[in-house]
Amino acid sequence: MSTFGQVFRVTTYGESHCRSVGCIVDGCPPGMALAESDVQPQLSRRRPGQSNLTTPRDEKDQVEIQSGVEYGVTLGTPIGMLVRNQDHRPHDYTETDLYPRPSHADWTYIEKYGLKASSGGGRASARETIGRVAAGAIAEKYLRQVYGVEIVAFVSSVGSVRMPFIDAEDRGVQSPVMRDFYQLLDRVSRADVDADTVRCPDAASCDRMREEILAVKADNDSIGGTVTCVIRGLPTGLGEPCFDKLEAKLAHAMLSIPATKGFEIGSGFRGTEMRGHLHNDAWVIAPGDANGHSGRLSTATNHSGGIQGGISNGQHVYFRLAFKPPATISRNQETCTYDGVPGVLATRGRHDPCVVPRAVPIVEAMAALVVMDAVLIQQARQNAARLLPTIPLQPCMTGKAPTEPNGKE
Amino acid sequence: MSTFGQVFRVTTYGESHCRSVGCIVDGCPPGMALAESDVQPQLSRRRPGQSNLTTPRDEKDQVEIQSGVEYGVTLGTPIGMLVRNQDHRPHDYTETDLYPRPSHADWTYIEKYGLKASSGGGRASARETIGRVAAGAIAEKYLRQVYGVEIVAFVSSVGSVRMPFIDAEDRGVQSPVMRDFYQLLDRVSRADVDADTVRCPDAASCDRMREEILAVKADNDSIGGTVTCVIRGLPTGLGEPCFDKLEAKLAHAMLSIPATKGFEIGSGFRGTEMRGHLHNDAWVIAPGDANGHSGRLSTATNHSGGIQGGISNGQHVYFRLAFKPPATISRNQETCTYDGVPGVLATRGRHDPCVVPRAVPIVEAMAALVVMDAVLIQQARQNAARLLPTIPLQPCMTGKAPTEPNGKE
């Protein structure tokens, strides 16, 4: 349905041509400073018309908070937010409406609902993601303030132009390329990413990606790409075995973004080719922690992508997401009508030749929603457990040596 | 948590060393013939000790239906199922319990819960998947009987030994390799898959995979691999925009399986490198349907993987899932204790050198659970809509030509 999250819960509404699109965020902690200016920046990073790489359609996408905030502070009650659609008249019929657009949702919506929004886009339009981005901005503000969590996504490939790490081998002795990649994950910021409209923080790759997008655009065609995202500063213990593992929720969230075709976390598909003794992330004591506190274990490598057994281990969570080439292209396409009559569909109008630059804030938003929900659920558990009377535990349940030889405390 | 699904809902319980593992299946349609013999075959495909490629630990994994079935017929009430653990005594302390095993969940469970099951495995053990497989078998029986849905998963790579389609280019004019792959998706059966203990239906690849697994095993090491799964015969209209797109639920389900690191659907990561005009799946009239009925549109290619806009389009749904090398290896590993003291962990005991052969029925089960839930939700919608009085619709909402020139009916 249109609701995501269990305790921090977002519900969205809106099509491409209705009065407004928006969302209700339920479960936001009370007492947090919040204003529209906290939400607008990510919406502006997502909006169309930002550069010559995106659709020239220009929409302001100004968010209006309806409820849940007073005198600049969250009340803990649902936060309604909306963005008005500048053109909200339903679409008028044209000859091309006889054709379901190839690889669009026109036909499947009719199969599902028996009808579809008059405009092709409807609920499958990218405007649907506005509510997600607005909600994600709130989640992110909480996570940043309380835990210092940083979520940064960037374009890692456009077509066959890939950042070097994607093709690097990773067989234990990490190559310089992989070392560079892990260092990038340590420090990449949104400012780095936004330094170029392509949103790739690797300058050499970035130029080639821009060329690729412009070439595709000039060709009235489109191209896919990948977005990589890193989440730094996550507390340990997030994620719910067994069905709601942290990576499972991330995969769910990411594959719910329009045009996505794949997701990999940590070593991902490459990791399937590694031997276990190289893939295993050995435990080390985190540098600077002289006390040997168990809460400070770290891993020498991070093939796990920061998650083990579905639970965050405190290392960076990173994943890569595949986007297909946009289905809307300004070319004639041989296809057939809803009634099965072969013909040629000529799509006019403005579109994105490649979605990945604009997808960056959407990926960050969905990551924030997943993490925020996981944080609240884990906080409930930890707090609940902390309040219980302490009882002695078997050493084999604790990672501690027994205090007496017989293994009983 | 431990519940999956909205209307067809599975809740599982059980660790590696408790009395039993099992599940409750809620929402199974009433009046379906069901016996333990419907559930056992997939459990037997999943159980350890099947071949020299899997762990030699031998467990019978006999399912016992507790409720919800009488005289061999489902009542529509919750179906309790359990499988007894043959050894259900808690684990006793050994020296190795001082070490969190690398890339296992020992440490993250303690971070999350403050303690862990005495045996390493606990809830992160593969035994947790027994409840999923049992539940999936029920879902699958329904789907097969009512829609003729067929779900077949198979091993598509082991380490760097890949079935040929994985490396094939797919740039519009499909290569012979891709044609073979699509034909395999059309017809591959579980019998084909089980013809070899590797569970790869491509004989040439299969032999090389077996060699790879045995070599790894002889080396006291482990290796990853991928499983590809096809779902044939799905009705159109499944999947709920926007957060619960069919591919998003599949990704969630698949990444919740232990040891998974990636998921791609349809063209997947390869599709990111294709141009839109080649990637778009043109509409064609399905062969043999002379009437041009809109319900019978098909696509000339299937880069979409049977899903558009999050909704099934009636073509095969296929996806590929990445499994990391098992973390348990019979080698000394340099790591450190929970307390941060460096040392060498020597893991003894039996383990799977490669999980993908045994993962096949688990992937099928999770796919069945996703599809079954989507089917029931869509049935509710379709039936609800069908009962409404018919009202005239704007042509642009229907895919039909207007009956009058002004576009109004």
Added chain:
Amino acid sequence: MSTFGQVFRVTTYGESHCRSVGCIVDGCPPGMALAESDVQPQLSRRRPGQSNLTTPRDEKDQVEIQSGVEYGVTLGTPIGMLVRNQDHRPHDYTETDLYPRPSHADWTYIEKYGLKASSGGGRASARETIGRVAAGAIAEKYLRQVYGVEIVAFVSSVGSVRMPFIDAEDRGVQSPVMRDFYQLLDRVSRADVDADTVRCPDAASCDRMREEILAVKADNDSIGGTVTCVIRGLPTGLGEPCFDKLEAKLAHAMLSIPATKGFEIGSGFRGTEMRGHLHNDAWVIAPGDANGHSGRLSTATNHSGGIQGGISNGQHVYFRLAFKPPATISRNQETCTYDGVPGVLATRGRHDPCVVPRAVPIVEAMAALVVMDAVLIQQARQNAARLLPTIPLQPCMTGKAPTEPNGKE
């Protein structure tokens, strides 16, 4: 949280002094004619300022549909709706803000959230119910069109002025008073209810209730009352054992309405004093059904209130709901400040001396939401079961006589 329903799902937002209040309705069947004029009437029945019995505050409460409807037809996608608050500036501090108002939510909101909306009302304001009423109107339209369901609530008591049925004994041979009551349930309409501003369809009681309300109002005091509601024309089979029995969901829905203190269904509290042989509703063949079709069984009495084992049996569902006297009164009250300093709180301003007349459409809305969700879930089940191959059943599972003497078919 602020979401109600599993498949037909409503999420609301809004405080008394924010920009707007509203809701998102997810899961509405597609293809239903819907306009703001379908929603407005119930909102207008609920709005303040309708008569001299309610608060003189005058708000228009005009609904604006934001999404999910095009060309007057539901798309099946989420329906966003909002009503603007005419005064949406946050409240300014006054001396009385030092006092938590007795039996209001001021203090508990601060305990829960650490702060509260500046206006006393906040999310506990009756304006929160606007989203419910708007959503209920959509549910109701579906139920009326498809099943002919009629939901009618009315005021059955104000203070100690009770409609006669409330005090009648019901010991098997039904008294004339109870017969009148059951006949009222058969035919009472919203027009009957709205014939008087009190919204009690019993003329004699109505006059006395009006007098009571006006007397209380003149006394700067407030008074409680009860609302009785009947749901006619429900299909059989609604309600989900065991936790989501139809009466349990109704009780949940009704006790979520502000100011409610009790709920009883069918024979209710009175039924606790009856003997089983009188309380049991004997089965009879419904008049006019000569075929003895099992789907047409009816009951001679209806102490069950139309629900048995948590499942609707096709008889009228009726229940009664208790509302306390409004906590806001124009009198001095001896109480203490948040800091525990005794003092006198003088509440000024406009308020309802008795909420039950305006509660009528809210009760109807919540009933519609419960029923709609139950209908969609049951439709999914029935349709799923209907598609299964037919298998022979044991007679003891069907209510049919065995076809052979040994009780086996």
Added chain:
Amino acid sequence: MSTFGQVFRVTTYGESHCRSVGCIVDGCPPGMALAESDVQPQLSRRRPGQSNLTTPRDEKDQVEIQSGVEYGVTLGTPIGMLVRNQDHRPHDYTETDLYPRPSHADWTYIEKYGLKASSGGGRASARETIGRVAAGAIAEKYLRQVYGVEIVAFVSSVGSVRMPFIDAEDRGVQSPVMRDFYQLLDRVSRADVDADTVRCPDAASCDRMREEILAVKADNDSIGGTVTCVIRGLPTGLGEPCFDKLEAKLAHAMLSIPATKGFEIGSGFRGTEMRGHLHNDAWVIAPGDANGHSGRLSTATNHSGGIQGGISNGQHVYFRLAFKPPATISRNQETCTYDGVPGVLATRGRHDPCVVPRAVPIVEAMAALVVMDAVLIQQARQNAARLLPTIPLQPCMTGKAPTEPNGKE
């Protein structure tokens, strides 16, 4: 469905004649001491055959914990529990199977599912409540240990034999009868309740109730009654506006217990007849708190039943629940068959003449489940809010006087 709760979540399974009945408890805090002996006492209070007031059928109802506990400590993972049914053979056909039993669920189950369990009871059997009681015992142990919460239910009426408070007027100056009642709520214990098999702590009423039950039993008839429950020691802030108010969840939980017909909280139906100035619970400083700390406000009366605006205020939560007379009676009943043929149904066998004595632990269990879930959700919120940086708040949001004359801090 068969799942209750959002964060502390119980799923039950089982019919009257299947192998076992049981449940899975998900979300139990880890690190709590737990053994079967914590669960068994409430199951034993619920089991049949306890006295001459209940059905003579004798079942041991021994619980077996399957998972989630090791070395006597909860792991935080799902806790599977089961109780074997002593007779688990399906029922054989008899002539009386032609008749749907009046006011039973036989007919509605067939309407809902198209078939029913062969035994009348099936999932509508009181054995379904075993899973609830087992789960409730776990919740209760947590609440008792951490907050000192005490939940005590007792029989407050049997037929027309009522404890005196039920008929007392409550018009501001509390009558001695009401004072006795409130004192009872302060101190009544399970030992008091279990002092007599009737489970009414008022000795005079208790004797008359026993006589009533025995008279009804001798008459082969049945009788209803009410159970009153008090929850002492609840933390403030529990309950989620707007749909999941604490009283709404309690009402949901209570009306999901078989045979219930009504629920009232605090002043309940009686409160509808009170004037606002008498019904309002004035705030007072709790005795013994010299500091005027706002967390220690108390109320002079408790007509609210411990809940205001859907949120617990720290006073006792108390409510009363109506149970109808059991539908199974050992008398001939004129009714008709499933096929509509009039006839006489003679019910044989053992049954409870009055369910309220055995209902007491079930009411306590459901109350514990509601409270436990509310506690965990509120803990998540409070902890989340506590971690935020402190920001200055408008006085009107806090209950504090402004520090400067202009109402701004």
